Amino acid sequence: MNDAYIYEVLRTPRGLGRHDGALHSVKPVSLVTGLMRELQQRHQLDTALIDDVLLGCMTPVGDQGANLARIAVLAAGWDGKAAGMQLNRFGASGLEAVNLAAHKVRSGWQDLILAGGVESMSRVPAGKDGGAWSLDPATRLHTGYVPPVTSADLVATLEGHHREQLDAWALRSQHLAAAAQEAARLHCLVAVHDQNGVLILATDQGPRPTSREALASQTPLADTLFDPVALRRHPQLPRIAHPHTAGNTARPADGAALALVGSKAAGARLGVEPRARILAGAVIGGEPAAAARRALKIAGLSVNEIDLFEVNECHAVVVLRFLREMGIHADKVNVNGGAIAYGDPLGAGGCMLLGTLLDELELRRARRGLVAVSAGAGMGLATAIERL
Numbered sequence: 001m002n003d004a005y006i007y008e009v010l011r012t013p014r015g016l017g018r019h020d021g022a023l024h025s026v027k028p029v030s031l032v033t034g035l036m037r038e039l040q041q042r043h044q045l046d047t048a049l050i051d052d053v054l055l056g057c058m059t060p061v062g063d064q065g066a067n068l069a070r071i072a073v074l075a076a077g078w079d080g081k082a083a084g085m086q087l088n089r090f091g092a093s094g095l096e097a098v099n100l101a102a103h104k105v106r107s108g109w110q111d112l113i114l115a116g117g118v119e120s121m122s123r124v125p126a127g128k129d130g131g132a133w134s135l136d137p138a139t140r141l142h143t144g145y146v147p148p149v150t151s152a153d154l155v156a157t158l159e160g161h162h163r164e165q166l167d168a169w170a171l172r173s174q175h176l177a178a179a180a181q182e183a184a185r186l187h188c189l190v191a192v193h194d195q196n197g198v199l200i201l202a203t204d205q206g207p208r209p210t211s212r213e214a215l216a217s218q219t220p221l222a223d224t225l226f227d228p229v230a231l232r233r234h235p236q237l238p239r240i241a242h243p244h245t246a247g248n249t250a251r252p253a254d255g256a257a258l259a260l261v262g263s264k265a266a267g268a269r270l271g272v273e274p275r276a277r278i279l280a281g282a283v284i285g286g287e288p289a290a291a292a293r294r295a296l297k298i299a300g301l302s303v304n305e306i307d308l309f310e311v312n313e314c315h316a317v318v319v320l321r322f323l324r325e326m327g328i329h330a331d332k333v334n335v336n337g338g339a340i341a342y343g344d345p346l347g348a349g350g351c352m353l354l355g356t357l358l359d360e361l362e363l364r365r366a367r368r369g370l371v372a373v374s375a376g377a378g379m380g381l382a383t384a385i386e387r388l
Contacts, residue, residue, distance in 0.1 A: 007261070008042070009358055014253040017120075038190045039260060043272050046079075057117060059125070060088060095117075095349075111262055115258070116259055116348065151378075153244055171215060173337045174210050177338075249315050250339035279385060284381075287322075291380035308332055308333075310370075312339055312344065354383065368385065371383045
């Protein structure tokens with residue numbers, strides 16, 4: 001089988017996912033086409049060589065509806081031979097697009113694919129697409145549906161993680177993100193401009209100064225209405241603690257990210273050297289750690305052979321559980337901060353983490369890294385890469 005290589009990863013800054021967020025005025029398709037044009041210009045890319053565009057999005061309705069990937073090909077003025085597909089693996093959609101691109105390249109069926117994701121939560125809020133799981137009472141009752149924050153609180157209760165631990169991780173995320181911004185360590189970042197070339201946003205909007213005291217003053221997010229549903233699954237618990245707040249949970253965000261994935265032959269035709277090799281990917285109905293272990297098994301690697309990890313900080317407990325399950329030290333994980341500081345643009349988030357990981361591997365001259373993301377309805381996804 002062919003190896004699948006990463007030739008480039010680019011992303012927009014993350015804007016706050018609310019009406020006064022910096023990217024609210026920018027259409028999702030424009031977030032994507034801006035990156036496509038930057039990629040084309042940066043590498044003098046012959047777009048006729050692109051076989052497919054795979055774009056993840058968690059809420060594919062309204063501005064993000066239909067097949068945004070194919071529309072972006074046309075809107076960017078690219079050669080029309082490139083097809084396009086939109087996919088939804090909830091919050092892991094952007095990383096799933098990259099993994100699917102790697103599958104296609106490794107099989108030999110396609111040679112060069114643009115993969116990533118987009119989410120404009122200020123324009124299309126999460127849940128706007130509806131669905132049986134969250135809206136149909138019979139399905140909710142049968143499946144034991146609870147909102148994501150209640151699920152995170154349940155995990156924290158089962159794991160024995162207290163509010164102080166979650167806040168400490170959140171404080172770390174904010175401090176590391178501020179340091180990364182000051183040192184300009186995030187090289188995959190591409191500023192967003194309007195149609196007249198006026199700068200809209202050049203850096204992530206989310207990171208903000210905070211303190212242990214400020215985090216401690218936050219009130220819980222969860223609605224206790226769903227506690228009885230969760231407790232029916234876990235009758236050994238007398239109650240569910242609610243340690244997650246707006247301070248130790250990722251805020252909604254807007255943004256897009258794209259990765260150029262292809263075979264060695266495709267890179268030779270482009271005249272571009274690969275930055276990394278995709279070693280393995282895995283998806284599972286379970287925790288991100290389970291997906292990470294499966295990806296490592298496929299790659300024939302031990303956890304100790306991974307130099308850096310990027311784990312999506314949708315809730316602080318997700319990362320704390322990952323650390324314990326994988327038996328790794330925090331110094332290897334989210335070394336430039338995470339989604340608690342930057343915000344989480346859902347469908348774009350996994351591909352953004354891939355770019356952050358690759359940048360840091362190159363800066364440190366480290367060899368291997370792994371991205372792990374949790375997704376709605378109890379799924380986990382992981383991707384292992386090797387810097388070249």
